[in-house]
Amino acid sequence: RADFIKALQDISPVPLSEEQVCTAWNAMLIDFPMRRLQLLQQLRIHYDLVLLSNTNEVHEEAFNKILMQNFNAQLGTFFDRVYYSHRAGMRKPNSDIFQRVLDENGFSAAHTLFIDDSRQHVEAAAKLGIQTIWLEKGMTIEDDIFKGKSDTPNTWKGNE
Numbered sequence: 001r002a003d004f005i006k007a008l009q010d011i012s013p014v015p016l017s018e019e020q021v022c023t024a025w026n027a028m029l030i031d032f033p034m035r036r037l038q039l040l041q042q043l044r045i046h047y048d049l050v051l052l053s054n055t056n057e058v059h060e061e062a063f064n065k066i067l068m069q070n071f072n073a074q075l076g077t078f079f080d081r082v083y084y085s086h087r088a089g090m091r092k093p094n095s096d097i098f099q100r101v102l103d104e105n106g107f108s109a110a111h112t113l114f115i116d117d118s119r120q121h122v123e124a125a126a127k128l129g130i131q132t133i134w135l136e137k138g139m140t141i142e143d144d145i146f147k148g149k150s151d152t153p154n155t156w157k158g159n160e
Contacts, residue, residue: 007046032067040078051075052101052114054085054092081105092116093124102128 009016043049055063064074076082083101085091092098102109109129116122122132 032063032070034071037071037073037078044078044080048105048107049079050101050105051079051082052092052097053083060084060086092118092121095124095128098125098128098130102130 009018040049060075067073067075067077081104083097085097088097088100090097090100098114101107102112110131113131113133114122114125115133115135116125117135117137119134122134126132
């Protein structure tokens with residue numbers, strides 16, 4: 001966890017506390033600005049990224065439709081593995097879904113970082129020994145952590 005937080009702090013243009021990094025990071029999937037998608041791509045080079053979402057089937061289809069229209073990609077393109085509650089048959093904060101993600105991916109709870117905008121989900125993950133970050137309402141990655149660092153030209157073209 002500490003290495004991940006440090007890497008994010010290192011690329012921020014301003015000094016940030018661990019709490020500030022953690023709070024802003026969890027907001028990345030509220031919408032799909034290109035800057036966020038590019039950040040996911042950059043992080044995926046160095047870290048295993050897994051999405052665990054209580055998104056239902058209707059929302060999954062809508063997210064993928066928007067992403068296909070705008071970026072020629074589906075949400076899963078930005079992650080090594082995606083877990084949706086409607087497919088898994090369980091929802092956060094059920095500890096079984098967290099354990100399933102750990103087991104199926106060979107992750108150690110102590111070396112796994114779970115980021116969510118729901119306090120109860122973060123608390124449930126923490127009870128299993130998973131490192132957690134709770135993103136509080138109103139925080140965004142690009143405005144609160146990476147302002148000035150996400151000025152990368154819009155060169156990503158999706159799955160052309």
